[in-house]
Amino acid sequence: MYEHTKVILSLLLLPPVSCTISLKGLQGQLTSLDYPQGYANDLQQSWEIEVPRGYGIKLSFTHIDIEPSPDCAYDHVQIFCDEILHPLICGSNSREGKQFQFPQEYYTTGKWMRVTFVSDFSNEERYTGFAAYYTAVDINECEEEDPCSHYCNNYIGGFHCSCRPGYFLQENQRTCGVNCSGEVLTSFKGVITSPNYPKPYAENSQCQYRIQIEQGFEVILEFAEDFDVEGDPSIGCTSDVLKVTSGAKKYGPFCGDQAPVVKGHLSNVVEITFDTDGHGQKKGWKIIYRSTAKQCSTDILEHSIIQPKKVEYDYKDSVQLHCESGFELYDIQRSEHISSALVHCQKDGSWNSNLYICMPVDCGPPTKLMNGHENFISTVYTSQNQYSCEEPYYKLEGNAVFNCSEEAEWIDATSGQLTLPKCKPVCGNCLLSSKTGRIFGGQQAKPGYFPWQLRLVTTRGEMGGGALISDRWVLTAAHLFDNSLQVEIHGGLVDLRRRSPEGELPMELAIIHPSYRKQVEDGQPNFNHDIALIKLREKVKLRSNLAPVCLPGPGGASLPDDGTLGYISGWGRMEKRKLAVILQYAEVPIVSMDECKNSNYDGPKPVFTPNMICAGLPGVDSCQGDSGGPYVFIDLQNPSRHVVRGIVSFGPQECGNYGVYTHVGNYVDWIETTMKEHEDRETDLEVI
Structure with a gap:
């Protein structure tokens, strides 16, 4: 009893029997293990059936006796083919009184099939298992697959494709093309x-x-x-x-x-x-x-001209290449400018023009203006330059904008001419305040108040003044040259103690008015036409303390009304010292000539003419050392400018009363004519 139980326990502990059987060939048989004696528990058997290509498989069951169970969950046989897993099979097709519900034949169109038989760990009754056989059956691929694009020819174990006339079977042996x-x-x-x-x-x-x-x-x-x-x-x-x-x-x-x-x-x-x-x-x-x-483009080079000119250019056509006005043809390989080049339309539709380029002509840097500036970015054709002057001392006369022309010259953008503008001196501007003062008992000037004021010293040491009326001409009194035609001139000064070499203005020549007559000793004083011009050796560079005063314009011969105030300035004698060290100025009115005629003069009274102006107030006057200095007025049309209307000429021996001034308005024509005669080019004079 003990030994029998031990054997049963040992059997329960054994692993299930499992095997796979491979079946090949056109036919064969398969049965469950120990058929028909009854199959054992814990079985798992598989049969893999394979037939030659071109065949299918027919599987027929001759006997089935497998333990029945719900859904065949215990013991069963199962078939897998054509990618389909068929339902589990169990029960019996031979026991009386029962209807067998499963098919007994299975087919596949493929050449492979797998049959699997499984039993669980116990059977209450004895079941014999199953028996089956298989055979290879021919497949009619032509009906089932339609594998050929034209004709399909079936034979046992395969098929062959064929084509209609004019077509051939392609490499896949199925498609006709x-x-x-x-x-x-x-x-x-x-x-x-x-x-x-x-x-x-x-x-x-x-x-x-x-x-x-x-x-x-x-x-x-x-x-x-x-x-x-x-x-x-x-x-x-x-x-x-x-x-x-x-x-x-x-x-x-x-x-x-x-x-x-x-x-x-x-x-x-x-x-x-x-x-x-x-x-x-x-x-x-x-x-x-x-x-x-093949056609080449009608545009060969930018800014180029081609001859002959055609609507289309074909392969092997040739043209002569030039450049538009303002451009020059440049041979890149030879690194030189040429007048023209022969180029050809090539087989790839391009011109052999990559060796050339139309370069804009170069005008070079524009001409510099004296006292001016150029403003340009480039110097090639169509480039633009804009001239300007050093403000506020110069202003531009002429057009400012110049273009680089096709002839490689800078031309006036408006007129097309080559004439350059000029930087003309600006006259009459100063920093003079509105405060009044006096020369004789006057007030000290500050830098920039009278930038036209010049100091003159004759070779005999006589002191005088003058006024800068352009960047090269000085207006002064003729009587300063009675004893010498040479004077030493200093400009840009306020304080005589601060003279410097750069303030020296060398004289080139002095021009005395032709009607002026040198005074005869012991004769009647005659200062008619007491006016002179000095031409400087070089043009002066204008600056804040050295700038010209304006001459009277048309109608300048008419004097302002009596009482009109004007400025006098100079380094002449003061009340308490012989000469001033710092430039003095005063504001004095025009008065009737009778005031000057009635003044006390030592000796014979001077000659009085319409070429003279009388000005001053008691205690306000020019004095010795101021001769030749300017008498200037604010321009009523432009209050920021000043006009010279008088030149300090003569007065009573005792200063501080009324003085006589040369009437500059009567000599404007002579001044302009004289300067033009002695200039190589147009004068820089400006009149208002």
Whole structure:
């Protein structure tokens, strides 16, 4: 008893029996283990059946006796074929009184099948298992698969495809196509069509056509109107596809019933591909092509002129190349300017013009203006320069803008002339305040108050003054030259103690008014025409403390009304010292000439003429050392400018009363004429 129990326990602990049997050949038999004696518990058997290619498998059960259970969950047999796992099989097809619910034959169209038998750990009754056999059966692939595009021919164990006349069997041995690839057309014109055109084209085809003509020529394609290719162009031609490729350019895909248009000229090599699917009956397409010589652009070089001028230039055409006005043809290889060059249209549609360039002419830097500035970025053709002057001491006379012309010259942008503008001295501007003062008992000037004021010293040491009326001319009194025609001139001064060499203004010549007469000793004093001009050796550089005063303009001969105030200035004698060290100035009015005539003079009374002005107040006057200095007035038309209307001429021996001044307005014509006669070019004089 003990030993029997031990044997049973040992059997329960054994692992289930599992094996796989491979069956090959056209037929065979398979049974469960120990059939028909009854199968054991814990079995797992598999049979893998394989027949030759071109056959299917028929499996027939001759006996089935397997423990029944719900859904055959305990013991069962199962078949897997054609990627299908069939339902589990159990029960018996031989016991009386029971209807067997499972099929007893199974088929596969493939060449492989697997049968699996499984039993669990216990059976309450004895079941014999199953018995079955298999046979290889022929498959009619032509009916089941339709594997051929044209004709399918079945035979035992396989099939063979064949094609209609005009087609050939492709490499896959199933698809029929036409021989439409590899053709190369080299003539300059021709026709290409889809296979069988105008009959329906072949399906399952990949056609390639190539047009290849001589380099230097271009292909022109045109589709015939009778165009019929399967597909809808609005959704991208997914069925049959026609494409055209030329160099980097691609055209298509084309389909539908509207003939496409390929615009322009293509290169000398054109590829045409036509791919069709396995169905559809469409007429196809027709392409007419021709060729033309490859054309070069009518624009060869920027800013160039070509001769002869044509609408089109073809391969091997030649033209003479020049440059537009304002540009010069430059040979890059030889690094030199040339007048023209012969260039050719090359086979690739380009000109051999890369060796040349049209460079703008160069005007060089514009001429510098004395006391001015140039303002330009470039000096080549069409560049612009704008002149300006050193303000506020100079102003521009003439047009400011000059352009670099095609003749490589800077010309006036308005007139087109070469005449340059000039920087003319600005007269009459100063920093004078409105405070009043006196020379004799006067007030000290500050730098910039009287920038035209000059100090003159004769060779005999006599002191005097003068006024700068341009950047090279000085206005003063003629009587300063009674004993010497040479004077020493200093400008830009306020404090005589701070004289410097740069303030010395060397004199070139002195010009005395031709009607002035030197005074005769012991005779009646006569200062009529007491006016003189000094030409400086060089033009002076104007600055804040050295700038000209304006001359009277038209109508300047008419004096301002009596009582009109004007400024006098100088380094002459003061009340308490012999000479002033710092420039003095005063504001004195014009008065009636009777005031000067009635003044007390030592000796004979001087001669009085309309060429004189009387001015002053008691205690306010010019004095010795101020002779030749200016008597200036604010310009009523432009209050920021000052005009010289008088020159300190003479007065009573006792200063501090009334003084007589040369009436400058009566001599403007003489001043201008004299300066023009002694200038090599136009005077820098400015009158108002």
